[in-house]
Amino acid sequence: MLQGFREGAGRWITIAVLGLIAISFIFWGIDFTTLGTTFAAKVNGQEVSLIDFEREVQNQQSQYQELYRAELTDELRGELRRNVLERLIRQQALLDRIRTSGYQISDDRLTASIRTIPAFQVDGEFSIDLYRSQLLNQGLSPSGFESLQREQLELLELQQGILNSSFYMPNEFRRYLEVFNQRREIAYALFEVDTLLEKIFVNEADIEAHYALNEDLYLSEESVDLQYIEVLGSAIAEEVEYSTETLEAYYEEEKYRFQTEEQRKARHILFANGDDAELEIRAQMALMRIEAGEDFLKLADELSDDVGTNNQGGDLGWLGKGALEGPFEDALFIMEVGDTQGPIKTDFGYHVIRLDDIVFGDVQPFEAAKEELAVDYQNREAEELFYSLATELADLSFAAFDELETVSTQMNLPLKEVSNFKRSENASVFSFSEPVLQAAFSREVLELGENSALVELADDHVLILRVDAHYPSVQQPYEEVRAEIEEELARVQAEAEAFERVTSLTTLLREGGEGQVFTEEQNGNWRETVWVERTTTEIPTEILAASFRLEKPRGTRIFEHVAMTNGDQALLVLSTVEAGQPESVPREQRDQRLAQVAQQTGMYEFSGYASELRETATVRIPEEIFDPAFY
Amino acid sequence: MDEFLSEKEQLEGIRQWWRDNGWHLVGGITLGAAVLVGWNQWTAYEQRQAESAATLYQELRAAAIDDFDNEVADHLERLRINYASTPYADQGGLLMARVYLENNNIQLASDELRYVMERSADAELALVARLRLARVLTYEEAYQEALALLDIDAGMFSGRYNEVRGDIHVALGNPDNARLAYAQALTAGDSEMIDRVLVQMKLDDLPAVISPDPEINP
Numbered sequence: 001m002l003q004g005f006r007e008g009a010g011r012w013i014t015i016a017v018l019g020l021i022a023i024s025f026i027f028w029g030i031d032f033t034t035l036g037t038t039f040a041a042k043v044n045g046q047e048v049s050l051i052d053f054e055r056e057v058q059n060q061q062s063q064y065q066e067l068y069r070a071e072l073t074d075e076l077r078g079e080l081r082r083n084v085l086e087r088l089i090r091q092q093a094l095l096d097r098i099r100t101s102g103y104q105i106s107d108d109r110l111t112a113s114i115r116t117i118p119a120f121q122v123d124g125e126f127s128i129d130l131y132r133s134q135l136l137n138q139g140l141s142p143s144g145f146e147s148l149q150r151e152q153l154e155l156l157e158l159q160q161g162i163l164n165s166s167f168y169m170p171n172e173f174r175r176y177l178e179v180f181n182q183r184r185e186i187a188y189a190l191f192e193v194d195t196l197l198e199k200i201f202v203n204e205a206d207i208e209a210h211y212a213l214n215e216d217l218y219l220s221e222e223s224v225d226l227q228y229i230e231v232l233g234s235a236i237a238e239e240v241e242y243s244t245e246t247l248e249a250y251y252e253e254e255k256y257r258f259q260t261e262e263q264r265k266a267r268h269i270l271f272a273n274g275d276d277a278e279l280e281i282r283a284q285m286a287l288m289r290i291e292a293g294e295d296f297l298k299l300a301d302e303l304s305d306d307v308g309t310n311n312q313g314g315d316l317g318w319l320g321k322g323a324l325e326g327p328f329e330d331a332l333f334i335m336e337v338g339d340t341q342g343p344i345k346t347d348f349g350y351h352v353i354r355l356d357d358i359v360f361g362d363v364q365p366f367e368a369a370k371e372e373l374a375v376d377y378q379n380r381e382a383e384e385l386f387y388s389l390a391t392e393l394a395d396l397s398f399a400a401f402d403e404l405e406t407v408s409t410q411m412n413l414p415l416k417e418v419s420n421f422k423r424s425e426n427a428s429v430f431s432f433s434e435p436v437l438q439a440a441f442s443r444e445v446l447e448l449g450e451n452s453a454l455v456e457l458a459d460d461h462v463l464i465l466r467v468d469a470h471y472p473s474v475q476q477p478y479e480e481v482r483a484e485i486e487e488e489l490a491r492v493q494a495e496a497e498a499f500e501r502v503t504s505l506t507t508l509l510r511e512g513g514e515g516q517v518f519t520e521e522q523n524g525n526w527r528e529t530v531w532v533e534r535t536t537t538e539i540p541t542e543i544l545a546a547s548f549r550l551e552k553p554r555g556t557r558i559f560e561h562v563a564m565t566n567g568d569q570a571l572l573v574l575s576t577v578e579a580g581q582p583e584s585v586p587r588e589q590r591d592q593r594l595a596q597v598a599q600q601t602g603m604y605e606f607s608g609y610a611s612e613l614r615e616t617a618t619v620r621i622p623e624e625i626f627d628p629a630f631y
Numbered sequence: 632m633d634e635f636l637s638e639k640e641q642l643e644g645i646r647q648w649w650r651d652n653g654w655h656l657v658g659g660i661t662l663g664a665a666v667l668v669g670w671n672q673w674t675a676y677e678q679r680q681a682e683s684a685a686t687l688y689q690e691l692r693a694a695a696i697d698d699f700d701n702e703v704a705d706h707l708e709r710l711r712i713n714y715a716s717t718p719y720a721d722q723g724g725l726l727m728a729r730v731y732l733e734n735n736n737i738q739l740a741s742d743e744l745r746y747v748m749e750r751s752a753d754a755e756l757a758l759v760a761r762l763r764l765a766r767v768l769t770y771e772e773a774y775q776e777a778l779a780l781l782d783i784d785a786g787m788f789s790g791r792y793n794e795v796r797g798d799i800h801v802a803l804g805n806p807d808n809a810r811l812a813y814a815q816a817l818t819a820g821d822s823e824m825i826d827r828v829l830v831q832m833k834l835d836d837l838p839a840v841i842s843p844d845p846e847i848n849p
Contacts, residue, residue: 015662016659019666023666101753102716103681104684106686157685161718164692165728166763171769179836548832550835552836577836604824605759609755609756609758609759612755
C-alpha cells in the first residue's frame with residue numbers, strides 16, 4: 001500500500017487515510033481495555049462498566065445480609081445480579097438518549113445545584129473545604145462528581161419535562177371519581193363453621209380410616225440435644241481493667257479526637273487562564289484595586305477564573321489545615337482577620353486571598369475526657385480479646401473434633417446445653433437462630449457427630465456447637481393425634497354443610513323467597529340490604545372485595561358464593577350499583593385529587609418512555625456476567 | 632535503506648522521498664487538523680445551542696406557571712424557530728399543550744400535541760404526545776379519530792394505549808370491546824406502566840355480559 005502512496009496513484013487517498021489515522025488517534029488513542037471483558041453490558045454501543053456493576057452488586061448484597069443476617073443462595077445471587085444489571089442498562093439507555101437528544105445543563109446551573117446540596121454546607125452555606133473532603137471520602141474527584149451530577153440533572157430535565165406537562169382531562173376525572181367513589185347495594189348471609197361445628201359428630205371409624213390413609217402427615221418433628229460454648233463480646237467489655245496510667249497513654253494516642261481544629265473563613269480571586277507572568281501581573285493589579293478601596297466580592301465576580309466561587313464573591317467557606325495547597329495555607333494561617341494578601345502561587349494559578357473570620361481550635365483536657373475514654377478503652381480491648389478468644393475457641397474445637405468438654409475446661413468457659421431443639425422453635429433459645437439451625441442440622445454435625453465450625457450470631461457473639469443426641473422424626477401414635485384429626489374432619493364437614501346452605505339459599509332467593517327466615521333457621525347470620533363504599537370497614541373484607549368485583553347487574557340481582565379465608569361460607573346479593581357523585585366531593589379535596597392523578601399519569605408515561613427505550617436499545621451482555629464461576 | 636549506499640546517496644534518497652511524498656503528508660495532517668477544528672467548533676456550537684434552548688425552556692416554564700399570556704406562546708415560537716434540533720422544542724410543545732388545556736383552548740392544545748407527535752425526533756416522546764392527543768380528542772368526542780391514533784404498535788406503552796381505548800369504547804357504549812381492551816391493558820407486560828387498580832375498577836364497572844335470566848346465572 002505504501003508503494004502505491006509513493007507512486008502518487010492515490011494521492012488523495014493517501015491524504016484522506018493519513019488524515020483519518022490522525023483523527024482517530026487524537027480522539028480515541030489506543031484503548032487496550034477492550035481486550036477482555038471490562039464491561040458488564042453494552043447498551044447502544046456504550047459500556048456499563050464492570051466496576052460500577054460489581055460495586056452496586058456488592059452494596060445490594062451487604063444490604064441484604066444486614067437485613068436478613070444470612071448469606072445469599074446462589075439462586076438469589078443470580079437474581080440480584082440480573083436485577084442490578086437490568087437497572088443499570090435502563091439507566092444507560094436513558095443516558096444515551098439524553099446525550100443524543102441534546103439535553104444540556106450549563107456550568108452555571110450545575111454549580112448552583114451543587115451549592116445547594118446540604119451535605120456540602122456548613123451553617124447553610126456552601127463550603128468548598130467540606131465539598132472536597134466529602135468527595136474524598138467517597139473516592140470521587142470533583143470533575144468525576146460534577147459529571148455524574150450533570151448526568152443526573154439532565155435526566156431530571158427529561159423526566160420533569162414529561163411530568164410537568166402531563167394533564168388529566170375533565171371527562172377522565174369525572175369517570176375516575178365515578179368508579180372510585182362508587183357505592184353498591186348488597187345483602188349477604190354468612191354461615192360460620194364454628195356455629196355448625198357444635199352439631200357435627202364424627203365417626204370413630206372415619207377418624208381411624210383417615211389416620212390409616214394419611215400416616216405420613218402425622219410425624220413428630222425431628223429434634224436434637226445440643227451442647228455449645230459461646231463467646232459474648234458485651235460480657236467481656238465490662239471486665240476489662242484499666243489504670244489511670246493506661247488511660248493517660250490512651251488519651252495521648254487518641255488526642256486528635258478531643259481537639260477541634262482551627263478553621264479559617266476565606267475568600268479568593270483566582271487567576272488561572274494565561275501564562276504565569278501575565279497572571280501574576282493581573283493578580284497584582286487586582287490587589288492594588290482592593291487596596292484602593294474596591295469591593296473584594298465584586299472583583300471576584302469580575303475577575304476570578306474559579307467558576308465554582310466567582311458568583312459567590314470568591315467565598316471558599318471554612319477551611320481547616322490540610323484542606324488546601326501548601327503556599328495558600330501557609331499564607332492563610334498567618335493572616336489577621338480582614339487582611340488581603342497576594343499574589344500567591346499554587347498549582348491552580350495565582351490567588352488573591354482575604355481572611356474573613358477565625359474559629360480557634362480547642363482541646364478537651366484529660367479529666368473531662370476520662371469517662372468517655374474508659375468506655376472506649378474497654379471496648380477496644382474487649383474487641384481484641386473477643387477475636388483472640390473466638391479464634392482460640394475455633395482452633396481448640398477443631399482439634400477436639402467430636403467433643404467439647406475438654407475445650408470447655410481448657411478455656412474455662414461453661415459448656416451449655418439445650419435439649420429437644422427443633423427447627424420450628426426458632427425464636428426462643430438463641431438471639432438469632434438461623435445460623436445455629438444451619439450448623440446443627442448440617443451433615444457434619446448431625447450425622448458425623450463433629451464439632452461445628454464457628455457460628456456467628458452477631459458481630460460480637462459466636463459459638464461452637466455439637467449434637468449430643470438426635471431424635472429423628474417418627475410416626476405419632478393414634479391416641480396422640482386422634483383429637484387433632486377429629487377436629488379437622490369436623491371442620492371439613494361443617495364447611496361442606498355451610499356451602500350446602502349457601503346453595504339452598506341461592507335457589508330460594510332466585511325463586512323469589514325471603515332470605516332472612518331461612519338463614520336464621522339454618523344457624524346463619526343475615527345482613528339486610530346495605531350500601532357499601534370501597535372504604536367501608538364494617539363489612540368482612542372478603543365480602544366487600546367480592547361486592548366490587550362483580551359486574552353491574554342488569555335489572556336483576558346477582559348472587560355470588562363467597563368463601564371466607566377462615567372456612568366460613570357466604571352468599572352475597574348485589575342489587576344496585578351507583579356511580580360516585582363528583583359534585584359531592586368537597587372542592588378542595590377534589591382539586592388535590594386531580595393534581596395527584598395528573599402527576600401520576602405523567603409518571604406512568606415516563607415509566608413507559610424508559611421501558612420502551614430499554615426494549616428498543618441494542619444490548620449486549622457478556623456471558624461471563626451470569627456465569628457463577630466468573631463471580 | 633541499503634547499507635552499501637554512501638551517506639550522500641542516503642541523504643539524497645531521503646530528499647527524493649520527501650519530494651515525492653512530503654506534500655501528501657503535510658496535506659494529510661492539515662486535513663486532519665482542519666476536520667478536528669471543525670468538529671470541535673461544531674460540538675461547541677451544538678452545546679451553546681442546547682444551553683440557550685434550555686434557558687429559553689426554563690423561561691417558558693416559569694412564565695407558564697406565573698400567568699398565561701401571549702408572551703408564553705412567543706417563547707415557544709422562538710424555541711421552534713431557533714432551536715428546532717434540540718429536545719427543548721418538543722418539551723416546550725408538550726408544556727404549552729397543558730397550558731392551553733388549562734385555559735380551555737382545546738384546539739391549540741391539540742395542535743401542539745400533533746406537532747410533537749408528527750415532528751419529534753424522539754420516537755418515544757412522539758408516542759407520549761400521540762397518547763395525549765388521543766385523550767384530548769376523546770374529550771372532544773372525536774372517538775373514531777382517537778381510536779385511529781391509538782391503532783399502532785405502541786410497544787411498552789400498549790398498556791396505557793389499551794386503557795384509553797377501553798375508555799373510548801365505554802363512551803361509545805361498547806362494553807364488550809371495552810372489556811377486551813381493559814383486559815389487554817391488565818395483561819400487557821410491565822405493571823409500572825398503568826394504574827392497575829384503576830383499570831380493574833373500570834373493568835368491574837362494566838355491565839354484566841351474562842344473560843339476565845336468573846336460571847342461567849350461576
